[in-house]
Amino acid sequence: MRVAITGAAGHIGREMVSELAQTHEIRLIDRVPIFGHESIVADLAEARVRSFLGPWSKSRSPKWMQAFEGVNVVLHLAADRSPKAAWEKVVQDNIKATWNVCEAAVKHRVPRVVFASSNYAVKALELQLAPACYTRGGPKIASDAAPSPLTPYGISKAVGEITGKTFVAEKRLQSFVAVRIGAFSSNLPENPAWRNLWIGPRDMRTLLRRCIEAQFSGFHVVYGVSGQFTAPYDLSHTCRILSWQPSGCIDSQVCDNAASAYPRDLLRRKRKISRWLLERFSKPSFLRKD
Numbered sequence: 001m002r003v004a005i006t007g008a009a010g011h012i013g014r015e016m017v018s019e020l021a022q023t024h025e026i027r028l029i030d031r032v033p034i035f036g037h038e039s040i041v042a043d044l045a046e047a048r049v050r051s052f053l054g055p056w057s058k059s060r061s062p063k064w065m066q067a068f069e070g071v072n073v074v075l076h077l078a079a080d081r082s083p084k085a086a087w088e089k090v091v092q093d094n095i096k097a098t099w100n101v102c103e104a105a106v107k108h109r110v111p112r113v114v115f116a117s118s119n120y121a122v123k124a125l126e127l128q129l130a131p132a133c134y135t136r137g138g139p140k141i142a143s144d145a146a147p148s149p150l151t152p153y154g155i156s157k158a159v160g161e162i163t164g165k166t167f168v169a170e171k172r173l174q175s176f177v178a179v180r181i182g183a184f185s186s187n188l189p190e191n192p193a194w195r196n197l198w199i200g201p202r203d204m205r206t207l208l209r210r211c212i213e214a215q216f217s218g219f220h221v222v223y224g225v226s227g228q229f230t231a232p233y234d235l236s237h238t239c240r241i242l243s244w245q246p247s248g249c250i251d252s253q254v255c256d257n258a259a260s261a262y263p264r265d266l267l268r269r270k271r272k273i274s275r276w277l278l279e280r281f282s283k284p285s286f287l288r289k290d
């Protein structure tokens with residue numbers, strides 16, 4: 001298969017380059033060069049090439065789009081991944097870039113886009129179900145849960161998911177899978193809140209590989225966590241549609257501790273978010289300083 005990877009210079013991108021390089025023909029795109037690999041350096045928010053004659057030329061498409069020619073799957077990882085990113089930043093790097101990637105995929109008849117969404121796309125629902133959703137047998141967030149973001153970053157991921165859903169509904173893409181990724185790091189995080197959402201490199205590699213290779217069509221949401229029972233997600237659709245199994249929690253004692261330690265930490269964060277929302281939205285706009 002031919003796979004185009006956007007954001008290939010990033011943390012997850014580098015992981016996937018090494019995972020797929022031996023088995024697939026890969027084409028790499030990022031705003032920065034990728035050490036040791038041939039790649040296209042481009043800004044995905046840029047969909048048109050500045051013309052010599054006029055301000056913009058619609059007829060010419062930038063080089064990064066041409067890299068989609070003959071590709072079977074686009075793994076779209078490029079984004080500003082900071083949960084605190086400003087609205088202006090996510091509009092460019094997340095919302096516009098994802099729209100352009102989908103348009104370029106349609107233009108070059110790429111049947112599937114795999115989109116790196118985030119746990120922040122359903123953060124409001126997670127906080128609503130907390131702390132019960134971090135316990136074994138507690139309420140979990142399923143794949144059909146509608147987006148419920150709290151921040152500009154979360155909103156940008158929700159818009160990315162809706163973009164893919166629209167392209168599939170209009171039959172412009174055969175399939176689009178939004179992967180609501182938890183917290184990616186090589187080792188189990190110290191912070192209990194991150195532990196509940198953790199996905200390790202091995203699971204990330206196998207999950208995204210299945211998103212690329214599994215046979216399915218249409219729009220799907222899957223969750224990217226390592227299968228620990230303290231994760232707030234229901235992984236049944238993820239495992240079924242992808243024929244995938246996460247490695248599970250390595251140390252159930254650690255998971256138990258994480259679940260019991262979470263409420264205090266969560267309450268602090270919940271209060272902080274509520275204060276911020278109150279400050280931000282309780283005053284009419286003409287009274288706000290910004």
Ligand SMILES: NC(=O)c1ccc[n+]([C@@H]2O[C@H](COP(=O)([O-])OP(=O)(O)OC[C@H]3O[C@@H](n4cnc5c(N)ncnc54)[C@H](O)[C@@H]3O)[C@@H](O)[C@H]2O)c1
Pocket residue numbers: 006007008009010011012013029030031032042043044045076077078079080081082092093097116117118119180181182183184185
């Ligand atoms: N790392 C996590 O724990 C995590 C959690 C949830 C979701 N995600 C999502 O997964 C994806 C990859 O995450 P990561 O940790 O590898 O992020 P990263 O910041 O390490 O990598 C992102 C890459 O995208 C590139 N990029 C950003 N905007 C671009 C643009 N307009 N044009 C071209 N390239 C651009 C950056 O140069 C960077 O190399 C992101 O979409 C992120 O939102 C990550």
